[in-house]
Amino acid sequence: MLDIQIHDSPLDTQACIDFTSHPNAGGNTIFVGTVREFTKGKKVIRLEFESYEPMAIKEMTKIAEIAQKKWSTLAVSIHHRVGVLAIGEVAVVIAVSTPHRKAAFEACEFMIDTLKETVPIWKKEIFEDGEIWVAAHP
Amino acid sequence: MLDIQIHDSPLDTQACIDFTSHPNAGGNTIFVGTVREFTKGKKVIRLEFESYEPMAIKEMTKIAEIAQKKWSTLAVSIHHRVGVLAIGEVAVVIAVSTPHRKAAFEACEFMIDTLKETVPIWKKEIFEDGEIWVAAHP
């Protein structure tokens, strides 16, 4: 069971947890990524996330399917936020349930690590004196 | 920052996530343990958790302190349910935030693994034809 969504309004962590609750689950692991106030000591005023949505959904689905194959996940929910975010807002939620606890941690970590490498979503940090597309340059 | 609680009413996962949200967090990892319907093929009707509360709080605090030392956790929230639980209800929530994402997964897994080994809380599974204290016998 997969639940892959992109939203331009605040994410609902509990909805992801509820989706992945499963009678055979030995554990339900959730990663919540929030927007940081400082990056390399510079104060961030706000952030903007932009996505190439159809491909982002496709890539997130691929990640969830790989996890399903490798860790026998019972359910996976990945919600990513786009648009303008204030400091402390949730950018991403990944929830996963598996029959055995250990697999839920491994699958969840794999999914957030891979999402950050492959999913076409871009984060712009806006400072008082400028802005930067995160990780664009070496 | 530690938030260690035992409740005899339903747990509030979002409260644990909120407690561990932190401006310097690179990630917030949450484990949610729910009560399973079947154990070794036998249908569970309900469960009862009993705790030696002052020592359980002490042991959970120790676990959180070890995690704090080893993984530089920013905040840890551990809530454990006691009393009578219906199938699908949440028995435990562990939330942790760390500066770096990987540490949050490691710390969260360490805490649930250790909690299951050392914290004086006991689970009784009630079946239609009997009951059993889980893991009491080899």
Add this chain to the structure above:
Amino acid sequence: MTIKLVAYGIAKDIIGKHQVEIQVEAVNNIGELKEWLCQKYPDFQKLRSLSLAVNEEYQEDVFALTAKDEVVIIPPVSGG
């Protein structure tokens, strides 16, 4: 000496009550109390493990007992 025992989980079922005062001789430490318990209530021998706590802490076998101690019997835990 008189020792106050407190039992949880399956230990409560084995002893038959949550709290009991026992009168023991030649029981000076945790290790000896465990042996006493296993002889008096053989069902303790069938458990996966048996720990005793004093002052809300697990105590090693060498921990010396005094008459004022409240000893809590901790059968195998199963929280989470």
Add this chain to the structure above:
Amino acid sequence: MTIKLVAYGIAKDIIGKHQVEIQVEAVNNIGELKEWLCQKYPDFQKLRSLSLAVNEEYQEDVFALTAKDEVVIIPPVSGG
């Protein structure tokens, strides 16, 4: 041939717009289009990586382009 380019993130800033149609010669595959982009817009050379997608999939350098293709420029991603 005429190729439709779609740009996101910093790629949009480099090209100056979200979508543009380009007229290219001697550009037959993804690898050649990357080279063309890096020559036409040298700022692409400064990026940590540069990928191109067709049909909502990352495509290798050998992927052959046809005039109907819409090519999406994927600069280094930073979601999560």
